[in-house]
Every structure is written in structure tokens, then in C-alpha cells.
Amino acid sequence: MSIFESYVSEPSFDEVFDRDKNVRSFWKDIISDIEDAGLDVLKAKQADIDWHLEDNGVTFNVYDTHEKSAQRFWSMDPIPFVITQEEWAQITKGLEQRATLLNLIFKDLYGEKKLLKENIIPAEVVYGHKGYAPEVFDFGYKERFNLYFYATDMARGPDGKMWVINDRTQAPSGLGYAIENRLTMNSIAKELYPNIATKKLYTFIEEYKSLLLKLTDGDLSKAAILTPGPHNETYFEHAYLSSFLGIDLVQGDDLLSKNGSLWLKSLSGLKQINTLLRRVDDRYCDPLELNEESRLGVAGLVESMREDNLTLINPIGSAILENVGLIPFMEKICEYFLGEKLLLSQIATWWCGQKKELDFVLENFDHLIIKKIDRTESIQVYFVNQISQEAKERLKELLVQNPHQYIAQEEVAFSTIPYYAGEKVEPRNAVVRTFCLKNESGYSVMNGGLVRVSAQKDSLLVSSQKGGKSKDLWILGGSEDEIPLANFFKYTQYLETSIDKISTPKAENLFWLGRYLARCITTTRLIMHVIKKITNFYRYEVVTSKESQIILQNALTHMTMTYPGFLDQNNQKNLEIFPMHEIISVIKDSNRVGSLSFTISMLSNANMNLKDLLAFESSKLFDKMLHEWNEFINKNNDSTLSVADHLDDLLIYMMAYKELVKESMFKEQGLIIYEIGYKIEVALLLISKARSMLCVKLDRFIGHDVLEGMLNSVESFNAYRAIYRSSLTLENVVDFLILNPQFPKSLLQITTQLLKEFKLLPKAKTYLTSYEEPIQKAQKLLENIRLLDLMQTQENEGIYMKLDELLVTLSGLYMECSNEFSNTYFSHYDE
């Protein structure tokens, strides 16, 4: 049976079949390829596509709540959207004209305002739209204030021609997905559509690169992509574009402004940026002059534009061009600027701010779609024939009250195209997004695009937010000079991670990733040991003594700084009977600073911010761990053993994660920063535990328990046995964990390693830097002290004073190092 037998042509125009159900000539080869292949092959190809896209990590994020964003995989249909070479030539002309026109409007509205002064556009259409940015009111005179990159959403109207639906001008998305779709399509096309020649995309990307080269005077390191960050719905694309355009991917925090210019903060210092390809909306680019609530932009960005030190693709203010209120005036504007007719059809649109138009709209209300011109905050579209009488009256009232804020559009039945929906092929509406780029003489149009398919039949509402179904756009006909696309777009994750160039916020996140990961692991270990002691997990004949139990518990409170915790004098009785209550709180209460959950959430932030730098598996693993962890902490009344089990699992995940982090980067890259953070944290926690557990004088039995706990919490019990072979003594443990020059986990070793690693940093000097100095002091102290002196004690003292003093001093030195390190590398005070 033919695949297309059950395909019911809609009353509207169909891309493939004409009114008499005959396949249009230019579709014949493709349709017969599909028929030949059959549904099973189609299904297999769909699976191939899904695998390719998933394997390349093609995702888009869906905003569920403001906190969490869920990732979904992108999906593409094996059946392309096809346009003939002849028709495409016409469309290209139309797009070039529209791009030119929009740029003229753009420069005029932020310049002479002739369009307003000569009554081509009513002032209300501009001033009543929040996309108009008064902050850049006179920037239109600047040479580099242009609409550089422009996307147009189009669909085929009932007359069989492609109509313009929307103009996207601020920070158009989709280019990366279009390229990825093409690469994926290539992988199945060889078998499925062996004889179809299509136009290639690479010239467009070449042109994009030349544009960037021109704007940066040949130095691409002066260009960057500004992304809102990994939570953004199209973050995949930002990383993707940065990769094949070969420019840095940055967030607002990576940049600072001074001397009327923008600078990229990196570990070795500041580097000037003069071109930003931004994926942050207009109002969010600068908290000083635009939306003050924004945390995505850079204070001083508008000032850099004002001083002619920054080119934006596209400039602030371009949101005004997305104004649907301009549509009714486009014909007039085209006549005014170019003396031509508009080449591309638009949907018939009426602006209600004029009396005649408003009257017409009110008379024909039921057949129209009403839209608010200002869509900067929320999109408001009313299909009048689908709303209640009451809602209709309310809408009419709104229109009469604020007529200049509304337009009405004719409802148009756009074309349908076959879509492989699992078991069968059915008709769907589709919107084609095309891309234009400014060149020396005008605009270039990409020979392809992104096609988004409606989620249901009969719906033109296509949005990635609602579900990312897409198609590749094929322009038939070969290219003159064939360059294999796959080689051209070799997708390599491009991220600047060499130690000199890594961006400061990334470096800071790496530092904290190290610190939080060390804190998570150490805390988990200590908690596990405390729990095992409480439950007599080790099945010793002598039940753990109360004293040693208390010392371990207090050590936990000190180390996690979850005061008052076990030290709470007013709660001693409770703590004694139900120690697990406090322990569960230290594990699960994420609002409690220092709790394991709290630390994990901090670690999770650092992990999220470093997602693009770490191995793909590491984020998968982390997500899995987090998922299980969240399930665990939201559950009540676990048995003590099940808590221990969960902590065990957590520990395994974290050790695996730790290894993956190390695999993701070379030491000479950013990894060294992570290592330094990790070591500083380990040292600080070791000192804290030693103060709680090794400085108190205890009798033999209790002491044994405590020493065992100390060794277990650093996973060093076996190593200790291997070296000392004797029973546990305090002196040996101190020697082992603090002073041993060989054991890698001893404080002295960590200190020595840190000093070596510091020398690999970009700001290392021949002399001691401010962060090296305290660690050098620590090393001297540790090397020169004798164990015997350290353990000297007076009869009447309850603690080993000398040891405690040493540990306090060391703790201070490590804190000082951490602060100085942050100041030196993360603050850029003095540059």
C-alpha cells in the first residue's frame, strides 16, 4: 500500500499534492524515494536521525518553572521541505529587499526619523512599542549600527507563494539547528534520497566568518558570542555557533567594561572585545542603562556602543523591527526608500490606531486575528472566531481604549506538508525560517533554513517551547563548487580552556567545583563513619563508647560548621537519645548552610556553569546523581541503614564524577584551578577534623575509635596499616596525616603539591606571590616541627596545646591563601 494513500490533503494548499492529488513535478523523485523505501525504512531512518541528534547533544531547554529547566532532544523529520531553484531565486530577491528595507528603517528610527517626520509611519507605532530603545536614539548615524543578521519566518499562502509571517531581528535563533539538521539529513540522504541535489549551506557560514573578520579587523579573538547561559532554551546552539565560527562563548559575567570598551576577563588578564554576537534580548544586555534587573548583561555595554568601541550583532534597539505594527506600512516604506513594490507577500494587516482602519476591524471583527503590537513582554494573539461573546466584547473595549496598541490580521490557511508522525505520514503546517546576513553591498541569503512543524494538525503555532519538531529545508539544484559539507563543519567543541585564556568566571567556577566536590566527599565520608558507629555497623564486641561517639559527632558539627549542631548545650538530652535526627538534618536540610544537601546544591551550580567544559558523561552522571539524591532527601522516615546506603551511592557517584572531571581537561588547561581548589578544601577540612579528633587527650579505648574515624574519613585506614603495621597510636596518626612527607594525602604533601601547582599559573612570578606566601610558610612550619615536640603536653592539660596551636596557624594560612588567590585571579581590581 502506498504510504501516501491515507494522506488526506487539506482544503488548503499542499506542498506535495496539487488539487487533483497529483504529485507536483519537483517532488516526484523524493516521493518515489519515500515510496520505494517504505514505512519500515522511514522508521529506521527516523531512529538514525534521533540517534545522530542525541549523540551530538542537540538539545533545547524548556522552561518549566523559573528555577528548573528541562532538556529535550531536538527532533527532525526524514521528509524535507522542498523549494525549487527558480522559486528560491525569487524568494531570495524578496528577502534581500526586506532586509535592506528593515535596515533602512532601523537606522532612520534611531537617527533622522524621516519616516515619522514625513508621516510614513505613525509615531505611535514606534513610541507605543517597547522595542523602541530611547537609550540609543541617535546611534543610527553610526557606521556599525546595522541589522547584520536577520531571520524571516515564512509560510506558503493560499496563492501558492511564500508569505512573510514574522521578522526576527534582535537575536534570531535557529541557524545552529538548521546546520545540525542538514548534517544529520546528509547522513540519511545518501541512502534515502540518493539522486537529489541540493544547495549547500557552507558559503553562508563562510560569509559569516568574513563579516566577523571585517568587524574585528582580522582578529577573531576580539569577537564573542554573548549567551544568557546553559539554562537558555537554545544554549546548544550558542555553543555550536561558537564552535564553527571559532569565537569565544561568553556570559555577561565574563565581561567587564572600562575605558568605554568591553573586556573579556581571563586568568592572564583582560582582552578587548569589539564585536558581540549576542543571544541576549535588547533590554537584558546592560543593567545600567537598560533593564536594571538583568543579570545577563554587562554594565557599560551601551556606553561601549556609544563610544564606537563595540559592534553588536544585532545592535540594541533592533527589537523595534519585530513590531507587527510596521507590517501595514511596509509597502509605503518600500515605496519611500526604494521606490519599489514589496516583493514578498505579507498577511493583510490593519493597524487600529487610525479611525478608518479601526472601524473596518470592528465591523469585520469575527473574521480577524487580533494581536498586540508590543510582544516584548508576552505574546498576545486572539483568534476572534474562537473566543466567547463576552471575551469578544472585552477585546473590542481594549481596542477602542488603546487602538494604537493593536493590529488585526486576516486569518490565512497556510500550506500543509507531509510529516512522518510515527506510524503514518500526515499533513502538517510548517513555518520556514530563513537567514540573511549583511555583506559589503547588501544582504546574502542562506540557501536553506530551519523548518518548524506544528505540533498538531491545523495549527500554525510552531514554537520550540512547545515541542521541537523540525525539517530540513532543501533548495533543489547543486552548487557550482562542491565542497563536502561534513568536513567543512567538523563539529569540535570549541572552548578556550588554555590556562592563559580561560575566562575568569569559568576559572572561578572550576576553583569552587574543586572546593565543593572535596567538601561533599569529605562530609559524606565523615557522616557515614558516624552513622556506622551509631549503628555498630562494624559489629565490634564492645559497643562504641559514648565518649568517642560524642567526639565524632562534634567533629562533624565543627567540620560542616552547622553550629550549634551537636554542640547545642540546650539540646544535649535529645541529641544523646536521637543523634540521627541531627545527622539527618545535616544530610538533608538544604536550607541549612553547611549541610550536605546545601553543599551539593552549590556543587550543582558550579557543575551547571561548567557544563560546556566538562565531558558529556560527567553532566549525565551528575544529573543522575542529583535525581537520586533529590528523591532521597524528599523522602521521610528512612531507616538508618538505608541512609547509609544512599550515602554510599552518593560517594560512588562523586568519586566517578571526580575522575570524569579530571579526564575532561588537561592540567595545563583549567584543570589546575580545580585541583588547587580541591586541595585547599581538603587541607582546610583535614585541619578542622584534626583539631576535633587528634588534639583531645583520650584514654586508649576511646582513642582507638576516634583515630579509626579520623583515618576512615580520609579513606586512609589501609594505607596507615601498610606503613605503620602497628596498632593505632595518636603519634603515628598525627605523623601520618599531618607530617608525613610521602603519603599523598598528608597535609605536608598537599602543601608541597600546591606550591608546585601555583608555579603553573599565568600570574606566577619568580618571587612569592601573595597567595604563595602563606602556603610557603605552612610548608616550612610542617617541615621543621618535630613530632615529639608537637605531642609534648602537661599533665593538667586536656588537649595537646602545641598541636592545636599549629593547626590553628595552618588553618589561618590556608584561609589567607584562598582569599589572596581569589583576589589575584578573579577580581581584576588593578587591571
Next chain:
Amino acid sequence: MIYNIYHKTTFHYQSMVSYSHNIARLKPIESEHQKLLSYSMSVVPCEYESHQFFDIFGNNNTHLVIREPHQELSVIGESKVEILEEKIQEKIDIFRSKTVLYGDTLERLSKFHIDDIEAKQFLFESKLIPTKSQKIKEYALESFSKERSLFEATEEFMGRIFRDFEFVSGFSDITTPVENIFEAKKGVCQDFAQFAISALRSIGLSAKYMSGYIETLPPDGKEKLFGADASHAWFAVYIPDIGWAEFDPTNNMIPQEQHILLGSGRDYYDISPLKGVVRSSGGSHLGVMVDVRRDVQRVMTQTQNQFQSQF
């Protein structure tokens, strides 16, 4: 009349700030009604860089970058402004003698007229005056009928705000919604100005926010204390073919020689004296000190000159 104005704005931060970007708007504009005779600005701690520019409303803006650790930032603007009373009087006379009806204004604004283009920026909702409330609209319409002179109606409207609203400081801040001010019928000059603007926009008029100073006089026989003034705000409404007519609802008066204009915008946000972005934990609070006094020295010299010339 010549005034010496001292305007100090201070940010106090909860924790140390090492880098900040700020925009100061402390330099009064020049217009047909006032001349700026001198102006100086001082910044503590000293700015790393500064740059001046005009915004779309013609206000003077200074972009300041501070790059040293500080917990307090002060920006002081000192200006000497001459108010051209006669010019203002002339303008007011025109407003009073040439009647433009409210109805005609609406008709005119609904169509294209080259002179109205800039004024149309002030027709719409703005950041701090976002929505149009039906109740406020009804309140405004009590003074406005189509056959009435726009100037006269606005003057009456100003009087009603003055009578119906109580001047209470501490009740509101600049982010208090206009609806709340209207409900409570109390606030300070900024609130009254923004309320009036909201009301006028809701009935289809162009209205703008005027920010500046007003001369205050101490009680009889008392010396005026330095810094006892405050910044002041009022509003202006656009009257086609004549221009912007100013009204001060806080004092129920049409600004003349006692009002000194700093700048104007769609609402307070467009002309706030100092705004900044810092990287710091914790909040900040704003301190303001203003002193406005007549330039006595200048007046005395003038008298001396007159005296001398009589000889």
C-alpha cells in the same frame, strides 16, 4: 533670579564595593527659561573614568566608573542657574490667552502633525507609570470636557490633587504604584507628579515628568539651614501649537521663578539623579542632601552697580 544649588547623592553599601558603574544626572539643562551659569561635579571616591552625553530627552548624563574599594559613593553637583522670569511669564500669558480645547487636542493628537512627533513619546505607559486605571481616568475626566480649555482644565486638575491628596513623607517610595497613591490619597511631590501624568495619559494627553528644585524660605526671622531642601518634581502637559505647560500639584502653582528644572522624562526613572550597578553582596541605601538658595552676592553686586551708576 539666580540660584546656587548644591545636590549631593550618596549610596551607602552594606558591604565593600570594588567596581561600580553609575549614571549621574545632576547638571541642570539649559532652556529658553533658564541658563546654566556654572556647574561642577565632585565624586568620592574619585572616578576612574567619566563621560558625558545627552539622552533623548535632552538631559545631561554623566557615566562614572569607580574602580577602588569603597563602601560609600557620593556625587555632588553644584550649579548656578539663572531663571529667566520674564520669558516664563510671557509663556504663561500665551497659555492663558490662547485657548486650546481638550477635544481639539485629542483630535489633533490622533492625526499626524509634524510638531507633535516628539510629544507623542509621552503619550504611553512608561516603566514607573505602567498601567492605565479606569478609576484614575474617571477622576481626571471630572476636570476635562471636550469643550474646555486644556490649560484651564489642567490647572483645575492640579488644584484638585493639591486639595484631595495629603503631603506625607515616608508613606511611599518611588516604586509605589500610582494606584496605591490614588487609593491612599497621600504621598510626596514625585507621587503627585507621577499620578497626574498617569491620569493625563489615561485621557489621551502627552504628559511628562519634570525633575528639579524649588526654593524654600525659612520661617520669618530664622536663618535657612544648609541642606534643608529636597529635590522637587512636577509635571508638564503638551498643548498643541504652544508647547509644554508646567504645573506643580504639590504647591498648587504654575512654576515660575522659584522652580529650577534639572531635567525631564517619561517618569522618575528617566531622570533619577544617580543610578548604579555594583557587584556586591547586600543592599544599598540612598542619601540625598539638597540646598537651594538665591545668589545673594550677585544680587548685592547688582545693587552696588546700580548705586554706582547713579552717580
